[in-house]
Amino acid sequence: MNNKENFVNKLRSSGLRPTKQRIEICKALYDREKTFHFTIMDLAKILKRKSREKISLATIYNTVFAFKKKNYLKEISINKNKSYFDTNVSSHHHFFNESSNELIDLKKSDVGRVNIKRKIPGKKIKSVEVLVRISD
Amino acid sequence: MNNKENFVNKLRSSGLRPTKQRIEICKALYDREKTFHFTIMDLAKILKRKSREKISLATIYNTVFAFKKKNYLKEISINKNKSYFDTNVSSHHHFFNESSNELIDLKKSDVGRVNIKRKIPGKKIKSVEVLVRISD
DNA sequence: CACTACTTTAGAATCATTATAAAGTAGAAA
DNA sequence: TTTCTACTTTATAATGATTCTAAAGTAGTG
Numbered sequence: 001m002n003n004k005e006n007f008v009n010k011l012r013s014s015g016l017r018p019t020k021q022r023i024e025i026c027k028a029l030y031d032r033e034k035t036f037h038f039t040i041m042d043l044a045k046i047l048k049r050k051s052r053e054k055i056s057l058a059t060i061y062n063t064v065f066a067f068k069k070k071n072y073l074k075e076i077s078i079n080k081n082k083s084y085f086d087t088n089v090s091s092h093h094h095f096f097n098e099s100s101n102e103l104i105d106l107k108k109s110d111v112g113r114v115n116i117k118r119k120i121p122g123k124k125i126k127s128v129e130v131l132v133r134i135s136d
Numbered sequence: 137m138n139n140k141e142n143f144v145n146k147l148r149s150s151g152l153r154p155t156k157q158r159i160e161i162c163k164a165l166y167d168r169e170k171t172f173h174f175t176i177m178d179l180a181k182i183l184k185r186k187s188r189e190k191i192s193l194a195t196i197y198n199t200v201f202a203f204k205k206k207n208y209l210k211e212i213s214i215n216k217n218k219s220y221f222d223t224n225v226s227s228h229h230h231f232f233n234e235s236s237n238e239l240i241d242l243k244k245s246d247v248g249r250v251n252i253k254r255k256i257p258g259k260k261i262k263s264v265e266v267l268v269r270i271s272d
Numbered sequence: 273c274a275c276t277a278c279t280t281t282a283g284a285a286t287c288a289t290t291a292t293a294a295a296g297t298a299g300a301a302a
Numbered sequence: 303t304t305t306c307t308a309c310t311t312t313a314t315a316a317t318g319a320t321t322c323t324a325a326a327g328t329a330g331t332g
Contacts (some may be wrong), residue, residue, distance in 0.1 A: 016278095017278065017279075017328085017329055017330080018329085019278095019279065019280080019328075019329075021279080021280070022279090039319095040319080040320085041318095041319085055280090055281095056280065056281050056282070057281095057282095057320090058280070058281060058282080058283095058320095058321085058322090059279080059280055059281070061319095061320070061321080062279080062280080077213045077214055077267055082318095082319070083319085083320090095254075095256065095259075097256075097259065098262060099259075104256075106252075106254060107254075109253070110252070110253050110254040111250065111251065111252055111253065111254075112249075112250065112251030112252075112253065113248075114247065114248065114250055114266055115247065115248030116242075116246065116247055116248075116266075116268055117245070117246050117247065117248065118231075118242060118243075118246040118247075120231065120233075120240070120270055122272065123233065123235075123270040123271065123272060124270060124271060124272070125268055125269070125270055126234060126269040126270060126271055127268070127269045128266060128267075128268050128269075129266070129267050129268075129269075130250055130252075130264060130265070130266050131213070131264075131265050131266075131267065132252055132261055132263070132264050132265075133261070133262040133263045133264075133265075134256060134259040134260060134261055134262060135259065135260060135262055136258065136259060136260070153297085153298055153299080153309065153310075154298085155297075155298075155309090155310065155311080157310080157311070158310090175288095176288080176289085177287095177288080190312095191311085191312095192311065192312045192313070193289095193312095193313095194290085194291095194311070194312060194313080194314090195310080195311055195312070197288095197289070197290080198310080198311080218287095218288070219288085219289085
């Protein structure tokens with residue numbers, strides 16, 4: 001189970017001080033059954049609702065990007081004017097339902113191996129992501 | 137060959153009045169050897185340099201989105217804070233160089249067939265696009 | 273307990289994008 | 303050609319997300 005102690009350890013083990021703001025954000029993000037997608041503004045609303053502490057927007061930004069850097073969060077390429085994040089950091093692909101603007105995780109087994117044949121000298125592949133657009 | 141006459145016809149045939157601004161923008165976008173990627177700001181700079189007419193930013197936005205709707209342009213989602221557009225409207229994949237923020241087209245033959253095994257009842261697949269993030 | 277480097281914060285600043293509303297223009301009709 | 307109207311362009315203001323700033327607060331070390 002994810003409890004406060006775990007979050008403190010998790011944070012400390014990656015060199016982030018376990019401040020109360022970061023722990024609150026961990027709770028909001030990881031103390032759930034399933035992974036989920038969110039924008040910064042979504043998270044701000046969740047925190048406002050769930051948390052007794054007021055956490056400033058700047059801190060939410062700082063924390064989300066710190067978590068992204070530590071690979072606790074993944075940023076998703078879907079949208080132009082907002083950043084979407086995913087608490088599912090495993091390598092996976094997405095369906096994007098254009099009719100409803102809904103983003104659906106694909107399991108690894110849902111997509112066959114993607115074979116990138118071209119190499120760019122001196123560059124390393126960081127990730128390979130498939131976006132499948134669907135509609136009614 | 138792409139000349140003014142062609143652009144006028146192209147525009148008119150899709151219900152867009154061939155204004156001098158739109159024709160200038162067509163020239164900037166399509167009167168070239170190869171397809172390319174650009175942001176609105178890139179295009180604004182190109183137009184400032186190439187075109188005698190001053191074209192307002194608002195018109196550039198309007199025109200780019202009108203062209204997108206008519207399928208003259210494709211919008212590319214790379215998780216950045218700007219919209220990228222592509223004059224190559226065929227379905228294709230991309231490298232995104234995270235070190236330089238550069239977007240590189242992949243040819244169809246550069247990526248093996250992507251096998252999407254999961255189906256969503258009642259939904260049709262519109263496109264399958266692969267984004268390969270690379271860096272130094 | 274004291275110190276220092278890391279954090280948080282409010283608010284301002286910035287940047288891309290969208291909205292507004294007034295002036296201009298293309299195309300159709302007379 | 304002239305007139306008319308709907309479509310366009312434009313400058314500018316407004317918006318909204320994100321980043322910056324610099325001052326106050328705090329965790330962890332010694």
